[in-house]
Amino acid sequence: MYPFTYHQPDSVRQAASVAGKAEDAKFLAGGMTLLPTMKQRLASPANLIDLSKIGDLAGIEVKGRSVVIGAMTRHFDVANSKELQAAIPALADLAGMIGDPAVRNRGTIGGSLANNDPAADYPAAALALGATIITNKRKIEAEDYFTGLFETALEEGEIITKVSFPIPAKAGYEKFRNPASRYAIVGVFVAKRGSDVRVAVTGAGASGVFRATKIEAALTAKFSSKSLEGVKMPAEGLNTDIHADAEYRAHLITVMAKRATDKAK
Amino acid sequence: MPVVSMTVNGKAVSADVDPRTLLVHYLRENLRLTGTHVGCDTSQCGACVVMVNGASIKSCTALAVGLQGADVTTIEGLAKDGKLHPMQEAFRENHGLQCGFCTPGMIMSAVDIVNRNGSKIDEKTIREELEGNICRCTGYHNIVKAIAAGAEAMGG
Amino acid sequence: MTGTGIGAPVRRKEDFRFITGKGHYTDDINRPGQTHAVFVRSPHAHAAIRSIDASAALTSPGVLAVFTGDDLTADKVGGLICGWMIHSKDGTPMKAGGHPALAQGKVRYVGDHVAVVIAETHAQGREAAEKVKVDYEVLKPVVDMAEAIKPGAPVIHDVASDNTVYNWHLGDKAAADAAFAKAAHVTKLDIVNNRLVPNAMEPRAAVGDYDSGSDAFTLYTTSQNPHVARLVLSAFIGIAPEHKLRVIAPDVGGGFGSKIFIYAEETVCVWAAKKVGRPVKWTADRTEAFLADAHGRDHVTHAELAIDEKGKITGLRVHTKANLGAYLSTFASSVPTYLYAPLLSGQYDIPAIYAEVDGIYTTTAPVDAYRGAGRPEATFVVERLIEVAARETGVDPAQFRKKNFVRTFPHQTPVIMCYDAGDYDASLTKALEMADYKNVGKRKRESAKKGLLRGVGISAYIEACGIAPSAAVGSLGAGVGLWESAEVRVNPVGTVEILTGSHSHGQGHETTFAQLVSSRLGISIDNVSIVHGDTDKVQMGMGTYGSRSGAVGMSAISKALDKIETKAKKVAAYVLEASDKDIEFKDGKFSVKGTDKSIDFASVALQAYIAHKFSGQELEPGLKESAFWDPTNFTFPAGVHICELEIDPQTGVTRIDRWTAVDDFGEIINPMIVEGQVHGGIGQGIGQALHESAVYNESGQLVTASYMDYCMPRADDVPSYNVGMTQTRCPSNPLGIKGCGEAGAIAAPPAVINAITDALGHEDIAMPATPRAVWRAAQKSIGLKAAE
């Protein structure tokens, strides 16, 4: 690692103020992405602002027709929240599929969404559920939030504080894991709210998470995996790497979408 | 350099550390607790797993400075009063280790698995829960057996 | 069998320190005043070095020195060696290019060692290493073997203008050709044996130390064979004469072959310790391990099997291209030749075999022995051919094997080996039974109802272990003898120290060797300690690999124990006032035949040292003996593994449903440990078959340089294994042991692929059979079905 100055603010305001003043600053949440990158000297922030001592950033709350999750809520707590399991079981299920137990004990929803790894799981949920990303400055709709590979609408020094997920009628998530890294090769989140069906795909897109409109159309007609028989996703715009080529990913999207639909609760 | 104080294996420890110091290096270099190992650079192998405030974490992916006041248990702190922890016993009894390099992390993860899942865990769950611990020697068979047996023993 | 003697599943003595975090691995060692070595590695697969400018690095904080290949040359430090001479068909010696520890004007793979920075801390070393400016003239990489041997391909080493190390062969070509000319059926296969990275969980490490007072070096290193390391570092590389170089391999966290070899890093650390006058430490990070540990396998083979009208095999022809990487690692040349082709007869009576092997340089990491070394590659060829031949001729694969098994022993194959003992039928019969083979059809139908494809695959493997008779391997080109040494030190109180040249890095020698002593001397295993891994303590030894510690290492101990018994009987005779011819030794007691006079082992030990009962002229005091055991033959463990699996054709995911292993390892010292070895081997074999593959892209970058891309099998990738045994005693050593360390890794890959191809209904799949590959292959199956 390159040297850095370490900060441990105890409020969001203070964190933002440090970020505003310090040069080349980065926030540290669970560190499960940032620290390995720093260890490999791929990231070298001069200032590291640890968010872990900010009390009110963690927690899960059902508020009316939404579930609001604090940015510093660990994957483990999301996976095991009774409220969430009742309100949006698919989201709890998704959190339980991230990495391994020790990763889930540290990694946070805010860190994952800020990082926007194209193979991460949360972006699929955020996009399909129509989440709102709440920062210390504003509210960003998921539609506008994910802007490319590891790219988001966040500005320099902007801190995610909460994420609000509207409660769907039914939702399901299915993930085809990369056998080596266990991130998603293809992850499909399907959500139905009224007549609105949204299907978001992570892991597969060459420019990150996206909505599979073809599958949405088929499921809107009838929300059943049977509707997806014969639905072929195009391979254009999908990733090819040593683990999976675009054609295979395209095929897996439909398979995962079917399985997510079958699982949807 | 910031001062970090924490409790490691029941003992209060305090030291000036470079902010870059990872918990695993703090344990290995400053405290000479070399039972916690490093097996990868990508936070995947689990050779470094320790307990922090009762939950398993990868000590290669945590800054020591961030763990002010934390209660840390390493493999060296698992046996109590000269008596092996039931999970340690189970690994020995079931030949759950060969070269021993992955073993400290495996045992710490195993204890965490039982803490979270209770003492009756089926093989499938154990295997899934071991996702973050790689062993190259045992083919996992006896590790899985050891954890099942250790879980029962921990349950009473 | 006593509670802790031979055959008992004794819990391991070494475990206490490992389960309590008290093991002592190389990286746990810190020497006073220690500095840290960080290597500057080549980012290019192939490049000429125009210049190295270390000035900025030298002024970087904490830096003591930066060394390059020139510094090694100036100190007359020699290059790394390959210790096995192979001759080509035409009689010419192999073309071994120089292998400098730090580059001499050229780099030949990504990760190749260019320079080393010695600094106060690792972090400072790393910072400085980034400041070493190397001016490279980038040359065209040669990653693919087929490209490497094309005329006009870039030349990697000047000595080998066609990038070919050797064109070697074994067997009788005319006889094999004749068999094919008469064959009723010929099965042909093109086979790739995928390149693997051994990935012992403990990364390699070294601490070099130099004591100017005695002009002596100490090297702590992650080695499977510290004495061989000392020999090579002394006699060939020229660090220091052997009596001035102590090599210590403490607890070692797995090896699987990769820690046999003498690498650049430990060479540089021990040499640099004198240069900077302080201890020098290096520990690989995982990326370095991926880049610069010797890789394994990487064969491309065309193989053909000739069968007569009665379904008997009459001939085998094999042509293999073996990727040896950029340099010849310590034993690299032997792996695809003498450790491979002599096993091509498998468990079968094959009258004519001819094998050709081309060893090829590429700009990739050196390739050397990895668990099984040559034998998994041979078994994969044989067992795939057999399976496909059975399918093509419409015979049940189990029956086809039975029909062709070797049934009388000793059996001389046409490819060097003389199998001494075995009962291949017994293992297959038992395995079929345990696997409930007869009901596979029913299970297949049940899977089909769920939309899944079920397949079953057999692998009947043989390996040559207990390497090896020194004169025999010498005649085949080995640079060293492959005996083993042992010393038995009996202390005056009757406790025993065994000094062995074998080295344990997970095999449990502290337990199994103690069991042997316990059985022989009738003392508790708690009174036996095993000393290994230190050249100052153990006089000489050849180390642990090739499943040799039991068959060779323990045979040496057994021989030394014979001498102890003889001597102790003499002592007992004096004490009991009888003739030593009348002394009997049983259950730890020496007694005079036909009387009730006796004395226990500990008392004899004491008397041997007190030496009051005999004069030093009649009998030397003390009780300590040593022995060297040179094997009389290889040993031939063999067995049958059966894999049954289910494929989800929608995703291509393969799930192994059951694994049956029946192995014949001869005598078993500790069944618990033996089963553990089998499990571990199967795990690695499944890894090779389904998950693992070292991939270089066309520019020679290793794409799979971390666990993010190199798929290590995890607990949920493998099943529980059902392990059984059959037993024929090995006649070639006193203990009847054959060895068990590599069996699983050898047996597993063809069992998996035979099962997958059975499920798919066609043979078109290569290793690793990843979900994507299986999905594609399943698409083809669907196509084939539709066409029927």
Ligand SMILES: Cc1cc2nc3c(=O)[nH]c(=O)nc-3n(C[C@H](O)[C@H](O)[C@H](O)COP(=O)(O)OP(=O)(O)OC[C@H]3O[C@@H](n4cnc5c(N)ncnc54)[C@H](O)[C@@H]3O)c2cc1C
């Ligand atoms: C072995 C392993 C396996 C994994 N497997 C998966 C997987 O299967 N699926 C998956 O989705 N992920 C996986 N991850 C990633 C994991 O989920 C991470 O926890 C997550 O991506 C990042 O969260 P973090 O809290 O650790 O963030 P950090 O690593 O601390 O930070 C990540 C980035 O987000 C920024 N950031 C963090 N919090 C905020 C905030 N509140 N506001 C603004 N910016 C912020 C940081 O500055 C940094 O740039 C894996 C990680 C590991 C190590």
Ligand code: FES
């Ligand atoms: S060293 Fe921490 S996960 Fe590998």
Ligand code: FES
């Ligand atoms: S026992 Fe060696 S890596 Fe697990």
